[in-house]
Amino acid sequence: MAHAVVTGPAAPEDEASRAVPVPGPRGFSWGTVVRYVVLALGAVVFLFPFYYMLVGSFQAKSDTSIGGAFPIGGWTLNNYKEINSRVDLVQSLANSGIFTAGVILATVVFGVLAGYALAVLHFRGRGSLFAAMLLVQLVPFQLLIIPLYVMIVRSYGLADSYLGMIVPFAINSTAVFIFRQFFLQLPEDLFSAARIDGAGELRILWSIALPLVRPALLTVTLLTFIGPWNEFLWPFLITKDNSMQPLAVSLANYLSNVAGRASNPFGAILAGAVVLAAPAVALFVAFQRHFTSSDLGSGVKG
């Protein structure tokens, strides 16, 4: 479960313009050199395993020597065929997709409603709900696995079902918090004016508030995506049927049970890892600027 705490839209993205000025002569300073060395080392440490994963997934034989990281030949797609013959990749990806889409849908619909209510509307219980939302962030999901397992699998018989997978993650509290922060940024007058014009709350939310917080929708979708897509423990507990398992679970099962029997076991595992990692990495690289901040400014000031 992603326990991301987001500071809200208040933090501006133009971090660079506020950054510390580099002392010393223009163009060259030892400080800058050290800075680049630190950053480059960091990038290598963070990215090399992914590079190695990608290269290894296309190699016919696993070569663990240093030269093996920079192969010149031996390219093959067999590892992907191998993993696909052991783990039904299409079915697993579909299961991951349904699980993730269900969580995102519920989070966006109910999260927007709750976030709007918490930010804009005055109703009894608002303070308690807000407190509960913050408190929930501190409850470790793992404490809940036994009671949730008892409830969902034993009492309601929802093992091996999409609903059973989705329910515990249905509304991401961090997302509700982000929506609330975004709605709080909108000027109060906007809502009073719409009410004077006779618009109902649902109409105000749909036609006025929601279009102004569109960046929040993207941020929330990205943030919510990584939870269920990468989740292992919960779907692992409640799915015994292979055809219902998300990719993270079926790949883990392959990793711990079957891998030894494949001709190039690591190649097949790495191919599965690439398939599992690629959608999340692609989404975040494409929308990386929405992961830290918002471009809400212009929408509100207009």
Next chain:
Amino acid sequence: MTTATVPRPAGTPRRSRLATVLGRQPLGIAFAAPYAIFLAAVFAYPLGLAVWISFHDYFFTAPGASVDRPFVGFDNYATVLSDPDVRRSFYNVGVFLVINVPLTVVLSLLLANALNAPIRGRTFFRSSFYVPYITASVACVAVWLFLFSQDGMVNQVLGPLAPDPSWLVNSTLAMPFIAVFVTWKQLGLYILLYLAALQSVPKELYESSSVDGASRWQQLRNVTIPGVRPATTLVVILATITGANMFTEPYLLTNGGGPDGASASPVLVMYQKGIEQGNPDVASAIGVLLVGVVLAISLTNRWLLERD
């Protein structure tokens, strides 16, 4: 537009009774209801159930079956506390936190600080740092297993310096190894938190301290670190909670907490005792103890970090 559409200000006699009971916009209750019900059903009720189970002789039954589950007081807790597997797992988490938390704070502050300047390739560096964070643990574990296996690339590079037995089957190194893996995996999130916090450190402090002849090291110690202290508290608490709740890493990296329980985490033991061996009451007691310990550590850390 006519004056008739203007809502009466709150407090006019006709609306006041409803408004005092339900609030000025009672529709808010309807908007918030699904989320409130969700919190009650998926957090509050299971939380209570976990505590209830831990005080009863509880076992799994078929749906709808009603059986007697007698109250047993602290029996489950006594079982847990005298179980060497459980004790070992709590000790392991201690080893994990002692390595993981300081490493996380130092490295994420260092990298956030390095990123916090007008430099070339800033977006590239920032994105590359959070790639592990957004990737599934299972995928990351797969490649680390490959890199750190007996004949893996890391041991090939180290040559005679490679540990024997190798990383993941070495009872001394397995837990520190997992701590380093989790640091690598989660660091991106904490870098982003520190990066946001660095924006709120007043720029003037750097300028004036630089005029006063402070070195970069002095600036870091006397301006940056105090300036991002609330973020440090948050990072320490989040890292503690994440670390205390890990399951996937020992389950997959060290093949179920091996060698011989040397890298088992409390949540892994919970899974083994509760689901595999069918003792949900003992598992719930582990869970309640774990949360108690994590809460105590978090509060202590907060107190240590925020006192003056």
